[in-house]
Amino acid sequence: MAQSSVLGFPRVGPMREVKKALEAFWSGKSSAEELQKVATTERLRTYSIMKEQGVEIIPTGTFSLYDHVLDISATVGVVPPQYANSGLNELDRYFAMARGHQKNGVDLPAQEMQKWFDSNYHYIVPEFTEDSTFSLQSTKPIDDFVEAKKAGYNARPVIVGPITLIAIGKVGAAAKSESFDTMTLLPKLAAVYGELLAKLSEAGAEWVQIDEPVLCLDRAASLSSEFKQTYESFAKAAPKLNILLATYFGRLDKNLDFVKDLPIAGLHIDLDRAPEQLDAVLAAVKDKKTVLSLGLVSGRNIWKTDLTAALATAKKAIEALGDAKRVIVASTSSLQHTPITTANEKKLPADVLDWFSFATEKCAEVATLAAALRDASSASSILEANEKSIKARRDFEKNSNPAVRERLAAIKPEDYNRKSDFSVRSKVQREHLKLPLFPTTTIGSFPQTKEIRAYRARFTKGDISSEEYEKFLEDEIRDVVKRQEAMGLDVLVHGEPERNDMVQYFGELLEGFVFTQNAWVQSFGSRYVRPPVIVSDVSRPTAMTVRWSKFAQSLTEKPMKGMLTGPVTILNWSFPRADVSREIQARQIGLALRDEVTDLEQAGISSIQVDEPAIREGLPLREEDHTAYLKWAVESFRLATSGVTDACNVVSHFCYSDFANRQIMESILNLDADMVSIENSKAGAKILRTFRDVKYSQDIGPGVFDIHSPRVPTSEEMYERIVAFTKVLDKSNIWVNPDCGLKTRTWDECTKQCEAMVQAAIKARKELA
Numbered sequence: 001m002a003q004s005s006v007l008g009f010p011r012v013g014p015m016r017e018v019k020k021a022l023e024a025f026w027s028g029k030s031s032a033e034e035l036q037k038v039a040t041t042e043r044l045r046t047y048s049i050m051k052e053q054g055v056e057i058i059p060t061g062t063f064s065l066y067d068h069v070l071d072i073s074a075t076v077g078v079v080p081p082q083y084a085n086s087g088l089n090e091l092d093r094y095f096a097m098a099r100g101h102q103k104n105g106v107d108l109p110a111q112e113m114q115k116w117f118d119s120n121y122h123y124i125v126p127e128f129t130e131d132s133t134f135s136l137q138s139t140k141p142i143d144d145f146v147e148a149k150k151a152g153y154n155a156r157p158v159i160v161g162p163i164t165l166i167a168i169g170k171v172g173a174a175a176k177s178e179s180f181d182t183m184t185l186l187p188k189l190a191a192v193y194g195e196l197l198a199k200l201s202e203a204g205a206e207w208v209q210i211d212e213p214v215l216c217l218d219r220a221a222s223l224s225s226e227f228k229q230t231y232e233s234f235a236k237a238a239p240k241l242n243i244l245l246a247t248y249f250g251r252l253d254k255n256l257d258f259v260k261d262l263p264i265a266g267l268h269i270d271l272d273r274a275p276e277q278l279d280a281v282l283a284a285v286k287d288k289k290t291v292l293s294l295g296l297v298s299g300r301n302i303w304k305t306d307l308t309a310a311l312a313t314a315k316k317a318i319e320a321l322g323d324a325k326r327v328i329v330a331s332t333s334s335l336q337h338t339p340i341t342t343a344n345e346k347k348l349p350a351d352v353l354d355w356f357s358f359a360t361e362k363c364a365e366v367a368t369l370a371a372a373l374r375d376a377s378s379a380s381s382i383l384e385a386n387e388k389s390i391k392a393r394r395d396f397e398k399n400s401n402p403a404v405r406e407r408l409a410a411i412k413p414e415d416y417n418r419k420s421d422f423s424v425r426s427k428v429q430r431e432h433l434k435l436p437l438f439p440t441t442t443i444g445s446f447p448q449t450k451e452i453r454a455y456r457a458r459f460t461k462g463d464i465s466s467e468e469y470e471k472f473l474e475d476e477i478r479d480v481v482k483r484q485e486a487m488g489l490d491v492l493v494h495g496e497p498e499r500n501d502m503v504q505y506f507g508e509l510l511e512g513f514v515f516t517q518n519a520w521v522q523s524f525g526s527r528y529v530r531p532p533v534i535v536s537d538v539s540r541p542t543a544m545t546v547r548w549s550k551f552a553q554s555l556t557e558k559p560m561k562g563m564l565t566g567p568v569t570i571l572n573w574s575f576p577r578a579d580v581s582r583e584i585q586a587r588q589i590g591l592a593l594r595d596e597v598t599d600l601e602q603a604g605i606s607s608i609q610v611d612e613p614a615i616r617e618g619l620p621l622r623e624e625d626h627t628a629y630l631k632w633a634v635e636s637f638r639l640a641t642s643g644v645t646d647a648c649n650v651v652s653h654f655c656y657s658d659f660a661n662r663q664i665m666e667s668i669l670n671l672d673a674d675m676v677s678i679e680n681s682k683a684g685a686k687i688l689r690t691f692r693d694v695k696y697s698q699d700i701g702p703g704v705f706d707i708h709s710p711r712v713p714t715s716e717e718m719y720e721r722i723v724a725f726t727k728v729l730d731k732s733n734i735w736v737n738p739d740c741g742l743k744t745r746t747w748d749e750c751t752k753q754c755e756a757m758v759q760a761a762i763k764a765r766k767e768l769a
């Protein structure tokens with residue numbers, strides 16, 4: 001009989017209990033014991049939710065106090081010496097690695113964070129050096145398993161595999177050589193994993209799920225012998241333990257050629273992201289005994305699964321393998337990327353809520369699939385209801401906004417292009433904006449003070465009228481403009497006081513989005529976000545920012561920069577629709593923004609910034625898919641920005657990511673913006689050299705100070721940065737600005753920072769002209 005399973009569950013607790021307990025512990029308001037007590041309660045609660053929904057195989061070890069990658073690093077001893085030798089206890093050391101530690105003379109920075117594949121979840125980057133040694137340093141995976149087993153669950157421990165762990169790691173600062181091949185450490189690391197697997201087996205585990213999502217990357221193609229040796233060593237270390245090798249977020253492709261011959265008892269594949277791989281996988285495992293775990297219920301979206309279609313896929317697999325016992329129906333990945341339950345959503349219209357399925361409901365879907373495979377009639381009423389919901393959703397989508405689709409279909413090639421080339425535009429703009437050499441500007445936001453947040457909260461609650469709120473915002477903008485004039489900046493911003501968040505703000509004003517009350521998903525540690533959900537065609541009913549930009553411009557002679565979030569970033573930081581491609585959604589948002597951009601210009605705004613910090617992270621996992629993505633990403637931006645005259649200075653901004661990649665650089669060039677600002681203060685000249693290599697000729701503002709730090713660099717320090725820029729770039733193209741927006745700084749900090757920055761630019765104008 002086919003069994004049901006999920007690969008992991010959200011950790012935060014239905015009402016964010018774990019987040020609250022963590023923050024109380026970190027601020028010294030509660031003890032480690034109190035924290036562990038909440039953790040135990042919530043961990044056990046996840047098991048009981050899964051079981052109650054009917055899931056048969058319960059994952060353990062996916063609950064984490066901060067990050068599951070850090071958990072396995074701490075378990076097998078991937079701990080850099082400064083933490084290992086800190087004298088801190090296990091828990092404090094763990095949090096020191098996650099978020100730094102400054103207490104009682106111990107001063108440790110946090111380890112680096114990175115995005116977990118193409119998700120918005122950040123993991124703590126494991127660090128390796130030539131001298132790395134490993135050993136079992138924690139019993140967490142075993143403890144979690146034993147705890148669940150004792151509580152009566154059919155538990156399956158989950159760990160991130162060693163090859164993925166090394167592949168997503170980096171060379172530590174203490175390494176002798178920066179180019180050290182960390183994969184050479186694999187045999188040593190695998191030996192410790194072997195010990196761990198033996199212990200799990202001894203503790204009574206029959207199966208273990210080892211996550212190796214690296215198998216869905218191109219990189220794994222060169223790791224076949226590493227996989228072979230590692231998994232053979234596991235079979236020796238724990239001969240009785242059945243290994244389910246889990247892959248997700250993409251397709252195995254050619255990697256299947258070696259994966260099929262590994263000594264594993266089961267293979268999990270993602271059939272939502274890569275349904276096309278089923279036939280090849282079935283053919284590859286057919287004549288073996290391998291159990292196939294079918295990822296049918298998406299762990300990455302919030303939509304109900306089309307159970308009828310999923311059921312047909314599962315039946316096909318059973319038929320091909322000839323034995324239902326060889327099939328598990330499962331979520332595609334851990335459900336940690338979805339919110340906990342739709343039951344906490346009280347404000348969404350019933351018909352909209354009926355489209356959704358969060359982690360708890362996805363557990364029930366998996367269980368329904370298994371039940372229906374056993375006995376079709378037992379699940380028939382649930383299947384019928386599901387069919388109805390799916391149909392209602394489809395009908396809604398089909399009819400949602402024909403005008404948007406017609407407009408999209410009618411786009412002409414010239415709609416992507418500015419009227420003239422940059423060389424022509426830039427002259428017009430320099431004169432129009434009266435810009436000096438090395439113009440100074442900021443990225444958009446100024447401090448989001450307690451007062452601003454308090455006013456917004458009162459307005460949202462209905463405690464103050466919109467007149468009162470708007471008056472407050474106007475006063476705020478007046479203040480921000482005055483301060484910038486005093487700082488001596490050349491191109492001003494209005495400061496974004498009206499925005500709760502750079503995506504949510506626009507989502508709330510655009511048609512086609514809905515917002516939840518409690519659909520939190522983990523970004524990292526105790527940080528959770530509530531992404532907007534795109535439910536239908538996107539359009540702009542009325543102007544969104546014109547009122548504020550126009551008001552701000554009326555207060556100053558200096559140019560006021562309009563400020564928008566770009567189509568790709570809005571898309572990437574939302575839950576997208578599943579019925580149409582991301583491409584179509586990005587283009588629709590691009591069109592909606594196009595109207596805003598032209599309205600801004602007509603209202604007298606001659607510089608307009610369209611932020612695209614998330615363009616890099618939307619990059620598909622496989623290189624062969626990059627070109628197509630970058631094409632529509634770039635075109636969506638161009639759709640948004642090319643409706644203006646030559647005199648309008650179109651700006652974009654990038655941060656958060658590694659841009660030293662030629663293809664990304666070329667795409668940034670293809671945006672055909674007049675100026676781009678990029679996060680750079682920690683990056684040195686490497687990024688800039690890549691800009692030069694792709695013959696970037698538009699204006700560019702590499703950040704001269706780090707906005708995450710309260711530290712005020714001297715103007716001399718920033719001047720030296722500008723000097724370094726001029727060695728790589730043409731000075732007439734260089735702008736002077738911070739790395740990103742200043743919303744997390746205090747006024748005192750950012751005033752000093754901006755003043756020093758302006759001094760640096762003034763000196764550069766004198767010395768480098």
Ligand code: MET
Binds near residue numbers: 502613653
């Ligand atoms: C993450 S990019 C942020 C850009 C935005 N305009 C700001 O200044 O906050």
Ligand SMILES: [Zn+2]
Binds near residue numbers: 613654740741
């Ligand atoms: Zn930024």
